[in-house]
Amino acid sequence: MRRSAGFTLVELVMVIVLLAIIATISVQFVTLSTRGALDTGSRQQRALQGVVVSEQVSRELRQAFPISVRTSGSCIEWLPVLSATSYIRLTRGPGFDEIEIAPFASVPSLGGARALIYGYGSTTTSDLYDTSNPGPVSPLISSVDNGASPAVINLSAAHRFSQRSPERRLFVVGAPVSYCQSGRFLYRYSDYGANPSQPTPPAGGTREVLAANLTGAVDFSFSPPTLQRGALVSFSFSLEDPRSGESTPVSQEVQIRNVP
Known part of the structure; x- marks a missing residue:
């Protein structure tokens, strides 16, 4: 008489265990791959944001009257x-x-x-x-x-x-323009009027958000023009990912030509 073919209970349990191991490994692989893709996309987004912010600041500063630039803490005006x-x-x-x-x-x-x-x-x-x-x-x-x-x-x-x-x-x-940091935000101020003392930040006028995920302090520094070179503005800031806490530092130097 022929024995009927089939799985024993031990074999069935072993198959279930192996499938569970494979599924766990697959889920971990997909999770890590997805997290890596999200982290890479977040870094690229912060890098692009840093380029956009620094380029906008640089373009405006290049149009400044060189000896009108003044800085105070995390503010710059020109x-x-x-x-x-x-x-x-x-x-x-x-x-x-x-x-x-x-x-x-x-x-x-x-x-x-x-x-x-x-x-x-x-x-x-x-x-x-x-x-x-x-x-x-x-x-x-x-x-x-x-x-x-x-x-x-x-x-x-x-x-x-x-x-x-x-x-x-x-x-x-034109009317003075300022960039000032307030907490995690970098604002652009305009149409607030001229003041012999630098306002930090200006009151009134128009305020626009330039960056909303800063970490640490924005550092503006100014080297006045000389007969040998133009004025030089350098600034640095860091952008933070609120999800992971990872930050991307950005630094830039802008030369302002002498216009005697």
Whole structure:
């Protein structure tokens, strides 16, 4: 009589144990692979974010009037250069509110714009944020007649400039711009008005989020321009992954050309 074929209980238990081991190994492999892919994607995202943030800061700083840059703790402030030309005649009586210039290639936006003459020499950084009369920075520009001969800048109030430019250069600068850290956030501030003392952070105006996952302090440092080189701004910060706590450090140097 033939014996019937089949599995013994011992064989069945061994198969179940082996399948459980294989399943456990497979799950661990898939888990580690998925975690590795997520970590890699997170690192790439932070690296890209660091590039975007540092590039935006660098682009704006390259347009700064070099001796207007000032830092305090985790804040940096500067006056952006909107346009430049040569002046023919500075303000004169009786009104002291018109500047004769060579025409602009393109008339800059006048919202918050002021005329700045030279600004080097005995002028301090604070003087560039003060529109006292006389001084290197004018009151607000009310209008520009770029089609006249010569072209004319009309000021909103009478002003005498305290210096003359050796090259007769005139710069149109916009309202101050600041970057300041507050906790895990890096903000961009604008349209808050000029103040001889650097506000840290500025009050009022517009505040925009530039980065929202900072860890540690943002470090801004400034080396003033000399006759041999331009101004140099260096800054560093770290971006943190809130899930894993891993951080990515970012550092950048920006050279600001001299514009006497």
